[in-house]
Amino acid sequence: MIRLGLLMVVTLVGVFMTLDRFGQGDLRTGHRPVPAPTSAATDAGAPSLTAPAAGTLPATPPVDIIPAASQTPERTQRFPGPPLEPSPEYAGATPEPAQAVPADAPVLYVTADRVNMRAGAGTNNPVVASLTGGSAVQALGATGGEWVQVQTEGGQQGFVAAQFLTADAP
Structure with missing residues (x-):
């Protein structure tokens, strides 16, 4: 156990001595040329920007400016996939029409901050x-x-616990 600790100490001392001897300065500076400072616009291929002489700017903008809306291509769906088909167990069935709301149906208001409307009466039914x-x-x-x-x-139908509903408008 002592030998292992001694070996680790000797190895660390050797690594630190090597880094101290050869790690001075930036070794990369001698291997790459230092470019002259340029602006980002010049790097992108734009002409050098200098202050124009007084009175040399045109009074109207150039006419070849194209609005961005005409440059944006129209989005199209490239891979629409096959048309939708009903699942085999419902192949001959027609969907049930939505239940009509009676004309004299009372309007109720939700009293809690947030209430789940469920597919059936009871908390074991999924939230709609x-x-x-x-x-x-x-x-x-x-x-x-x-x-x-x-x-x-919006026309969604479901069940809400009566304790969270009231006929009094908020």
């Missing part, structure tokens, strides 16, 4: 949308139970 506080929804069913079937202004 998230409603923010003060959002107006129309009740599609009875409003006296624990869950109320509602429809948003």
Whole structure:
């Protein structure tokens, strides 16, 4: 164990002595030419910028300026893929029409900061949308139970816990 420690110390001393002897200065400066200072515009191929004499600038801009909107190419989908087809288990079925909202459906407002609207009555159903506080929804069913079937202004339908809904406008 002592030999290993001694070997590590001797190796580190040797590395430091080598770096001290040969590590002086910047060794790369002797191998590369130092270019004359130039501006970034000159490096990019632009002519050198100097102050023009008084009165030499044209009063109107050049006419060959093209608006950026006409230079932007139109986006096209290059690989559209095959057309969509219904899955085999629903091949002959037609989608159910959305439930019509009754004309006398009460408008309810969300009382919490954020409420989940679910696909069914109960927390074990997936979340369909998230409603923010003060959002107006129309009740599609009875409003006296624990869950109320509602429809948003955007037409999404789902269930919201009745404790988070009120008929009083915010």
